[in-house]
Each structure stands twice: as C-alpha cells, then as structure tokens.
Amino acid sequence: MKAAVVFRWARRPARAAARLLLVQEGRLLAPPDWPAAERRALENWMKAARFVGAAGTAAWPPGLAPATLLVGIGKKNEFDSARWRRAWAVAGRAMAKERAMAAISFAWPERTDFPLAPAALAELAADGLLAGAYAFEDFKARKTARSFAVEFAGSELAGAAVRAAVRRAEIAGATLRELRDLANRPANELGPQELAAQARKLARRAGLSCRVWDAAALAREKCGALLAVARGSRRPGCLIRVAHAGRRGRKPLVVVGKAVTFDSGGISLKPGKNMEWMKYDKSGGLVALATVLLAARLKLPRPVVAYVPAVENMPGGNATRPGDVVTARNGKTIEILNTDAEGRLILADALSFAADEKPAAIVDVATLTGAVIVALGHEATAVLGTDDRLTTELMLAGEAVGERLWPLPLWPEYDEMLQGQFADLKNVGDGSAGTIAGGAFLKQFAPAGVPWAHLDVAGTAWLETEQAHGAPGATLACARLLAEWAARSRLDA
Secondary structure, three states: OOOOEEEEEEOOOOOOOEEEEEEEOOEEEOOOOOOHHHHHHHHHHHHHHOOOOOOOOEEOOOOOOOOEEEEEOOOHHHOOHHHHHHHHHHHHHHHHHOOOOOEEEEEOOOOOOOOOOHHHHHHHHHHHHHHHHOOOOOOOOOOOOOOEEEEEEOHHHOOHHHHHHHHHHHHHHHHHHHHHHHHHOOOOOOOHHHHHHHHHHHHHHHOOEEEEEOHHHHHHOOOHHHHHHHOOOOOOOEEEEEEEOOOOOOOOEEEEEOEEEEEOOOOOOOOOOOHHHHHHHHHHHHHHHHHHHHHHHOOOOOOEEEEEEEEEEOOOOOOOOOOOEEEOOOOOEEEOOOOOOOHHHHHHHHHHHHHHOOOOEEEEEEOOOOHHHHHHOOOOEEEEEOOHHHHHHHHHHHHHHOOOEEEOOOOHHHHHHHEOOOOOEEOOOOOOOHHHHHHHHHHOOOOOOOOEEEEEOOOOOEEOOOEOOEOOEEOOOOHHHHHHHHHHOOOOO
C-alpha cells in the first residue's frame, strides 16, 4: 500500500499530534496561544543548534512532547511561491521518514504578513506536502515511506476557500502520484506499447477519449521523423492522443509530450555513465498525460488534448544512421546528424497532429537538452516560444503553483544554425546555444498563427539522489503548471 497524506481540520491542535512550526530569519512563527515555556525551549535550542530557518531546512528538536518539526522558509524579502511550496515539501519528506509520527498539526502563526491569501498558501502547502511525502518503492521489500495526517487547526484555516484549495491539491496529488509511478518504472517494464495501454486505462477511468496510432498507421500518416527514431528497437513506436472535451465553443489547448521510454542515444551512443537515468526521457509524455487527466478530474471547462509520441531509441541493426535524411509529416526533410537528438524528431511529427486540432495554443514539454542544465541548473524550466501572451500565461501559472520558468529567446538568427546541407533542416546546431537550437528546430513544425511554446524540463524532471524536498525519481515538473494554465488561459477568449 502506498504512503498517503490525509488532511483534516480542528478548532485546536489534537493533544497527541506533533506540531509544525515555521521559522523565518531566526524567528519562530508560532500561533498566539503557544505556551511561553515551550517557546523559550525552542528558541534556546534554535540558538544552540544555529537553526535560523534557511529555506529548505527542517529539524526535529529533541526532548519535546509533543514532538515539534521546525521548517525554515528563508528570508522575508526572498519569499515566493516556489520557496514556500518547497518548504512544505521538505516538511512532507521529514514527516514521511519519521516512523514514530502519525499526525502533525499546524496553526496559523501570529505576526505574519505573507503576500498571498491563506487559501493560496494552503494549496501550495498541501501540494508541497504531497510531493515531498512521495516515494517510489514498488520494487523494494522494505518500505520506508509512512502515511500520516496533517491537521489544520484554528479559524484562519477553517474557511471554505481553504478547504476547497486543499481539495484541489489532493486531487492533483493523487493524479501525480499515479503518473509518477509510471514515470519511475524501468524500461523493461514500460515500453511504448505498455505506455499506450496505461494511457487507455487512465483515459477510460477518467471518461476521456483515447486513440493510439501504431507503426503502420504512422507510416500511412507519413511520420518519417518519428518512425526514424523507433527503427532501432524491437519495440515499435506509437502516438497516443488523450482528450478532455470540456465545454463546447472554445478551441482546445494542446500539450505535446516527449516519451522516449529509454534513450540509449541510438547509433550516436551515449556514454555508459548515468545512462540508467534515461528511463526518465519519457517524462514529458507523462506530464502531457497528467495535464489532461488533471483537466478532467478538476472539471476544467477548457478542452485539453494531449499528444504523446512514444518510442524507444536503440542502436539496433535497423537503426537510423547519422547522415540519414527523413521526411516529417509536414513535408520538411531532416538530415539526422546525431541520433541522440531524437526527441525533437518525434515531437516534430506530433506537432503536426497538434496543428490538426485547430487549437488556441500548443505547448510541448520534453527532457530535450543537457544544455538547459548548464544554463539553469535544476532550479527552473526553460520556456521558449512564438507568442509573448502564451509565455506570460505560462510564467504566471508557474508563479501560482510554485514552479519556476525562465524564458530564452528564439530570434530568427538562431534558425540559420539548423539549415541543412543536404536537406531542409539538420537536427542539431553548431554546438552553441543547445537549448535554443532545440527550440528553434521545433519552431519549424509549430503551425503558423498558433501560439506555441516549448518547455525544456531536462533539469527539473527528476531527482538523481535523495533531497530534503523529495525522494529520488520523477518529479513531473510542469504538470501542475500546465493544469493551472489550462484553468486560467484567456487565449481565444
């Protein structure tokens, strides 16, 4: 059974429950009725332990009954939704690993002036708790993650708006847990066909439509770019479409997600070191599926469609070779100089299908380039696009849910590095501006006149090691962001 987080409400903290207190710049943010003796004991411990409440830190001071978890939220002038959400993810991780704790209580602190309303803060907190408590342990005999209850105590957190916000977080958390489990499954258990079967199952349960194009159907559609990537594997590729109908009368939003269930690099073989992480090259596809599922489960009025091109990139005897030329569905020819730049090839054909929807906007999401990690590390997702309104909507949605986006340019000059010598395009640039080159390539397949954006999640899609805010594995970065964008987008309104 999976570890779970249960939310409940009370007038005052339960006696048996542990306590959660926030710390900001060395100041204990306690409720007004907090006992003076306990406050002094905690402040003395903080001074002795030099615990100042730096962002992303947490501690269980010893010898307290009930137990108390201190969570740092950083400096007051550096407060933002991302830091607040991460602080609660740290709390969720700390609680999931504390075997002696069954419940923890949080009451609104005195003398606070947070820049967001309690409902928004509560939703971000619940999101963080659920994300931090998650762990993928399906293949472990000994489970370490624990279930626990979180109690919101007092009148400040008892209102209908707060309860509704936490309920949204619960729905999102349950959905993301399902999809994170899929994202974390190894390639021997989840190939393109298995992913398609899971998509059908999820769609059926959520009342969504689902269609899958197999290799023969993709050949009839002249998807030469997608099929070129799939050729080296004995496991055939496919294209998955899942749609939330929403209300009639509005154009859909389309999310296209890269799902390379394992990326060896193909003939341009990757180094052996850390290749095991390439099971997460399907993260963009799982984000797309999560977005459309969230649209359905949150009952969003906007139609949302997900396209997921699913392949395995392997160096088999029939694999595509460097120097091969293929023709994409939209008729453009591509000289493949590096078979490890495969994600943009499968997305190229999927974007052509997305254009057929006559959408209000298209967003693709992919673990596309290692270059984005060089540029942004693991703290933000890069966004590139053709429409400032769309980019702004995405960034505002990210601010609302605590996920950071950082814009990169797509000036026309970048297109020049992708002009092919023997074809219309080549699939890699000159080695500079790698993330931008990937976006510039995809721009060639985005339909004219339709707002389009590309999200490169290569730096945010997974955690390689245990972190204070999360267990190793898939994060599904940008799934919550894209659902929030679908809820608030005004494009075509």
